[in-house]
Amino acid sequence: MIGFIVAGLVIGALARLIKPGKQNLGLGATLLLGLAGSVIGGVIASLLGTGNIFELNVLGFIVAVIAAVLLIGVAESVAGRRRIRR
DSSP states (O other): OHHHHHHHHHHHHHHHHHSOSOOOOOHHHHHHHHHHHHHHHHHHHHHTTSSOTTSOOHHHHHHHHHHHHHHHHHHHHHHHHHHHHO
16 A cells, blocks of 8 residues: 555656646645556556556556656646636
8 A cells, every 4th residue: 555655656746747837736636646547557557468456567657657647637627627717
């Protein structure tokens, strides 16, 4: 469990570094999006047969960072729409 939290923080931080522009996300949102990205990366890697979802492997890590970047983009667009409507 602690490993997932640490991985989520690392993956979320990397995703925020890769994504251009300023993101208005706090530490909690970064952690949650990183965790979601790590789960998605683990599932995709296990479906491709490179290992278990709970194993750390290169393909899973790369897919997790890509998924987290996409999730951050979605979160920004949803948050942006909420600010415009108010």
